[in-house]
Amino acid sequence: MGIISCASASACWRGLDYYKRKKIKNIEKINNNEYTSIVSGNENYHIYLNLEHPRRSTCTCPLANGKRIICKHIVATYFSVVPNSAKDFEEEQEKLQQEYEEYEQRQYKKAINYLHKMSKKELIDELTYVFDYAPEWVYTDFVRRNNIGD
Ligand SMILES: [Zn+2]
Structure with missing residues:
Protein backbone atom coordinates (compact mmCIF):
# COMPACT_ATOMS: atom_id res chain seq x y z
CA MET A 1 0.00 0.00 0.00
CA GLY A 2 1.35 3.40 -1.01
CA ILE A 3 1.03 6.74 0.72
CA ILE A 4 -1.87 7.82 -1.53
CA SER A 5 -3.95 4.69 -0.94
CA CYS A 6 -3.46 5.06 2.83
CA ALA A 7 -4.51 8.74 2.85
CA SER A 8 -8.03 10.20 2.75
CA ALA A 9 -9.17 11.98 -0.43
CA SER A 10 -9.15 15.26 1.50
CA ALA A 11 -5.54 14.72 2.65
CA CYS A 12 -4.52 13.96 -0.95
CA TRP A 13 -6.11 17.08 -2.46
CA ARG A 14 -4.95 19.39 0.32
CA GLY A 15 -1.50 17.80 0.18
CA LEU A 16 -1.41 18.50 -3.55
CA ASP A 17 -2.30 22.13 -2.86
CA TYR A 18 0.50 22.41 -0.28
CA TYR A 19 2.92 20.85 -2.75
CA LYS A 20 1.91 23.27 -5.54
CA ARG A 21 2.25 26.24 -3.19
CA LYS A 22 5.74 24.97 -2.23
CA LYS A 23 4.99 24.76 1.49
CA ILE A 24 7.48 21.93 2.04
CA LYS A 25 10.89 23.02 3.31
CA ASN A 26 14.05 21.43 4.63
CA ILE A 27 13.61 18.13 2.83
CA GLU A 28 16.23 15.67 3.95
CA LYS A 29 16.79 12.22 2.52
CA ILE A 30 17.68 9.57 5.09
CA ASN A 31 17.72 6.80 2.48
CA ASN A 32 15.67 5.84 -0.62
CA ASN A 33 12.59 5.15 1.50
CA GLU A 34 12.79 7.65 4.33
CA TYR A 35 12.67 11.43 4.30
CA THR A 36 12.10 14.24 6.74
CA SER A 37 10.73 17.69 6.02
CA ILE A 38 9.23 20.74 7.64
CA VAL A 39 5.96 22.36 6.60
CA SER A 40 5.87 26.00 7.56
CA GLY A 41 2.48 27.46 8.34
CA ASN A 42 1.33 29.19 11.51
CA GLU A 43 3.53 26.61 13.17
CA ASN A 44 6.32 24.44 11.84
CA TYR A 45 5.29 20.81 11.55
CA HIS A 46 7.94 18.12 11.37
CA ILE A 47 7.28 15.28 8.97
CA TYR A 48 8.87 11.87 8.78
CA LEU A 49 7.95 10.03 5.57
CA ASN A 50 8.41 6.28 5.16
CA LEU A 51 7.66 5.16 1.59
CA GLU A 52 8.10 1.47 2.35
CA HIS A 53 5.85 1.50 5.43
CA PRO A 54 3.46 4.47 4.93
CA ARG A 55 1.73 3.96 8.30
CA ARG A 56 5.03 4.52 10.07
CA SER A 57 5.15 8.06 8.65
CA THR A 58 4.58 10.76 11.25
CA CYS A 59 3.72 14.44 11.46
CA THR A 60 3.60 16.75 14.47
CA CYS A 61 0.36 18.48 13.35
CA PRO A 62 -2.71 18.13 15.65
CA LEU A 63 -4.50 15.74 13.26
CA ALA A 64 -1.70 13.20 12.86
CA ASN A 65 0.44 13.61 15.98
CA GLY A 66 0.63 10.28 17.84
CA LYS A 67 -1.81 8.60 15.43
CA ARG A 68 -1.30 6.44 12.38
CA ILE A 69 -2.92 9.02 10.10
CA ILE A 70 -1.46 10.08 6.74
CA CYS A 71 -2.16 13.83 6.86
CA LYS A 72 -1.87 16.45 4.08
CA HIS A 73 1.64 17.36 5.26
CA ILE A 74 2.86 13.79 4.79
CA VAL A 75 1.16 13.62 1.37
CA ALA A 76 2.70 16.98 0.37
CA THR A 77 6.14 15.68 1.39
CA TYR A 78 5.50 12.53 -0.67
CA PHE A 79 4.65 14.65 -3.75
CA SER A 80 7.84 16.68 -3.13
CA VAL A 81 10.26 13.75 -2.96
CA VAL A 82 8.85 11.22 -5.47
CA PRO A 83 9.28 12.46 -9.06
CA ASN A 84 6.03 12.62 -11.11
CA SER A 85 3.88 11.47 -8.15
CA ALA A 86 1.76 14.65 -8.14
CA LYS A 87 1.28 14.46 -11.93
CA ASP A 88 0.44 10.73 -11.69
ZN1 LIG B 1 0.37 16.82 9.44
Whole structure:
Protein backbone atom coordinates (compact mmCIF):
# COMPACT_ATOMS: atom_id res chain seq x y z
CA MET A 1 0.00 0.00 0.00
CA GLY A 2 1.35 3.40 -1.01
CA ILE A 3 1.03 6.74 0.72
CA ILE A 4 -1.87 7.82 -1.53
CA SER A 5 -3.95 4.69 -0.94
CA CYS A 6 -3.46 5.06 2.83
CA ALA A 7 -4.51 8.74 2.85
CA SER A 8 -8.03 10.20 2.75
CA ALA A 9 -9.17 11.98 -0.43
CA SER A 10 -9.15 15.26 1.50
CA ALA A 11 -5.54 14.72 2.65
CA CYS A 12 -4.52 13.96 -0.95
CA TRP A 13 -6.11 17.08 -2.46
CA ARG A 14 -4.95 19.39 0.32
CA GLY A 15 -1.50 17.80 0.18
CA LEU A 16 -1.41 18.50 -3.55
CA ASP A 17 -2.30 22.13 -2.86
CA TYR A 18 0.50 22.41 -0.28
CA TYR A 19 2.92 20.85 -2.75
CA LYS A 20 1.91 23.27 -5.54
CA ARG A 21 2.25 26.24 -3.19
CA LYS A 22 5.74 24.97 -2.23
CA LYS A 23 4.99 24.76 1.49
CA ILE A 24 7.48 21.93 2.04
CA LYS A 25 10.89 23.02 3.31
CA ASN A 26 14.05 21.43 4.63
CA ILE A 27 13.61 18.13 2.83
CA GLU A 28 16.23 15.67 3.95
CA LYS A 29 16.79 12.22 2.52
CA ILE A 30 17.68 9.57 5.09
CA ASN A 31 17.72 6.80 2.48
CA ASN A 32 15.67 5.84 -0.62
CA ASN A 33 12.59 5.15 1.50
CA GLU A 34 12.79 7.65 4.33
CA TYR A 35 12.67 11.43 4.30
CA THR A 36 12.10 14.24 6.74
CA SER A 37 10.73 17.69 6.02
CA ILE A 38 9.23 20.74 7.64
CA VAL A 39 5.96 22.36 6.60
CA SER A 40 5.87 26.00 7.56
CA GLY A 41 2.48 27.46 8.34
CA ASN A 42 1.33 29.19 11.51
CA GLU A 43 3.53 26.61 13.17
CA ASN A 44 6.32 24.44 11.84
CA TYR A 45 5.29 20.81 11.55
CA HIS A 46 7.94 18.12 11.37
CA ILE A 47 7.28 15.28 8.97
CA TYR A 48 8.87 11.87 8.78
CA LEU A 49 7.95 10.03 5.57
CA ASN A 50 8.41 6.28 5.16
CA LEU A 51 7.66 5.16 1.59
CA GLU A 52 8.10 1.47 2.35
CA HIS A 53 5.85 1.50 5.43
CA PRO A 54 3.46 4.47 4.93
CA ARG A 55 1.73 3.96 8.30
CA ARG A 56 5.03 4.52 10.07
CA SER A 57 5.15 8.06 8.65
CA THR A 58 4.58 10.76 11.25
CA CYS A 59 3.72 14.44 11.46
CA THR A 60 3.60 16.75 14.47
CA CYS A 61 0.36 18.48 13.35
CA PRO A 62 -2.71 18.13 15.65
CA LEU A 63 -4.50 15.74 13.26
CA ALA A 64 -1.70 13.20 12.86
CA ASN A 65 0.44 13.61 15.98
CA GLY A 66 0.63 10.28 17.84
CA LYS A 67 -1.81 8.60 15.43
CA ARG A 68 -1.30 6.44 12.38
CA ILE A 69 -2.92 9.02 10.10
CA ILE A 70 -1.46 10.08 6.74
CA CYS A 71 -2.16 13.83 6.86
CA LYS A 72 -1.87 16.45 4.08
CA HIS A 73 1.64 17.36 5.26
CA ILE A 74 2.86 13.79 4.79
CA VAL A 75 1.16 13.62 1.37
CA ALA A 76 2.70 16.98 0.37
CA THR A 77 6.14 15.68 1.39
CA TYR A 78 5.50 12.53 -0.67
CA PHE A 79 4.65 14.65 -3.75
CA SER A 80 7.84 16.68 -3.13
CA VAL A 81 10.26 13.75 -2.96
CA VAL A 82 8.85 11.22 -5.47
CA PRO A 83 9.28 12.46 -9.06
CA ASN A 84 6.03 12.62 -11.11
CA SER A 85 3.88 11.47 -8.15
CA ALA A 86 1.76 14.65 -8.14
CA LYS A 87 1.28 14.46 -11.93
CA ASP A 88 0.44 10.73 -11.69
CA PHE A 89 -2.06 11.42 -8.91
CA GLU A 90 -3.81 14.15 -10.90
CA GLU A 91 -3.93 12.02 -14.06
CA GLU A 92 -5.31 9.05 -12.13
CA GLN A 93 -8.02 11.23 -10.57
CA GLU A 94 -8.96 12.65 -13.98
CA LYS A 95 -9.17 9.13 -15.41
CA LEU A 96 -11.37 7.96 -12.53
CA GLN A 97 -13.63 11.00 -12.94
CA GLN A 98 -13.99 10.34 -16.67
CA GLU A 99 -14.73 6.64 -16.10
CA TYR A 100 -17.36 7.58 -13.53
CA GLU A 101 -19.02 10.06 -15.90
CA GLU A 102 -19.09 7.46 -18.68
CA TYR A 103 -20.61 4.93 -16.29
CA GLU A 104 -23.28 7.46 -15.25
CA GLN A 105 -24.14 8.18 -18.90
CA ARG A 106 -24.50 4.46 -19.66
CA GLN A 107 -26.76 3.98 -16.62
CA TYR A 108 -28.90 6.97 -17.58
CA LYS A 109 -29.39 5.62 -21.13
CA LYS A 110 -30.33 2.20 -19.70
CA ALA A 111 -32.88 3.82 -17.38
CA ILE A 112 -34.46 5.81 -20.22
CA ASN A 113 -34.61 2.70 -22.42
CA TYR A 114 -36.29 0.86 -19.56
CA LEU A 115 -38.91 3.65 -19.20
CA HIS A 116 -39.84 3.18 -22.85
CA LYS A 117 -40.59 -0.49 -22.23
CA MET A 118 -42.86 0.06 -19.21
CA SER A 119 -46.67 -0.12 -19.37
CA LYS A 120 -48.79 2.90 -18.42
CA LYS A 121 -49.73 1.24 -15.09
CA GLU A 122 -46.07 0.50 -14.32
CA LEU A 123 -45.18 4.13 -15.12
CA ILE A 124 -47.95 5.46 -12.86
CA ASP A 125 -46.82 3.17 -10.02
CA GLU A 126 -43.24 4.28 -10.52
CA LEU A 127 -44.10 7.99 -10.62
CA THR A 128 -46.28 7.64 -7.50
CA TYR A 129 -43.31 6.04 -5.76
CA VAL A 130 -41.12 8.97 -6.86
CA PHE A 131 -43.69 11.49 -5.51
CA ASP A 132 -43.70 9.66 -2.15
CA TYR A 133 -39.95 9.33 -1.72
CA ALA A 134 -38.24 12.04 -3.79
CA PRO A 135 -37.70 15.54 -2.29
CA GLU A 136 -40.93 17.59 -2.04
CA TRP A 137 -39.99 19.89 -4.95
CA VAL A 138 -40.27 17.02 -7.45
CA TYR A 139 -44.00 16.75 -6.69
CA THR A 140 -44.67 20.49 -6.42
CA ASP A 141 -42.80 21.11 -9.67
CA PHE A 142 -44.92 18.44 -11.39
CA VAL A 143 -48.13 20.10 -10.10
CA ARG A 144 -46.94 23.57 -11.17
CA ARG A 145 -45.70 22.58 -14.65
CA ASN A 146 -48.92 20.70 -15.44
CA ASN A 147 -51.28 23.34 -13.98
CA ILE A 148 -52.87 20.82 -11.63
CA GLY A 149 -53.09 23.25 -8.66
CA ASP A 150 -56.27 25.14 -7.66
ZN1 LIG B 1 0.37 16.82 9.44
